[in-house]
Amino acid sequence: MTAGEPPAAAGRRDEVEVKLPCPDLDLARESLRRAGGEPRAPRHFESNDLFDDAQDRLAASGCTLRLRRTDAGATLTFKGPARFEGGVKIREERETGVSDAGEAEAILAGLGFTRRFRYEKRREEWTLEGCAIALDETPIGRFVEVEGPPPAIRRAVALLGLDFASAIPYTYSRLYAERRKDDPTLPPDMTFAKS
Secondary structure: OOOOOOOOOOOOOEEEEEEEEOOOHHHHHHHHHHOOOEEEEEEEEEEEEEEEOOOOHHHHOOOEEEEEEEOOEEEEEEEOOOEEEOOEEEEEEEEEEEOOHHHHHHHHHHOOOEEEEEEEEEEEEEEEOOEEEEEEEEOOEEEEEEEOOHHHHHHHHHHOOOOHHHOEOOOHHHHHHHHHHHOOOOOOOEOOOOO
């Protein structure tokens, strides 16, 4: 737990973050540099698969089971239901690296979980004010995620020149589901067009 984070149950890690729309990631990157931000990971591609059982019980309870693949490896993540305090989203998060994404997917299938949704993004990672900053390019727009202690999140958002009031409480899967309601011709998964 980072200093300033709300107390968590023993052995539990909470993800504390905000997601903000950001049409100009180049401007956000320049703001990070000017504010003394440190690059953590260069721009890279991520493919994220969300899993659930046949009754969608995880989604119904506000939980997420995700298998993320990048060129650097794969990570299995569980996220608990979200709660909001002072405009910041807080949820339990447990994750671990997996050596073989295909085998991890086979294990999940053996436990009764199937892939329900895939979303892709190109992500660049920075640190600023003790926060992890992600610059995300997705098929439905550009976003900045800021994760850290709530006071530091607010400072980082201000240094980036973003409006804290524009924070979006939704996950990428929920944002895409809402977009598909407006445009049912969109494909079932939030993926980049293949060239």
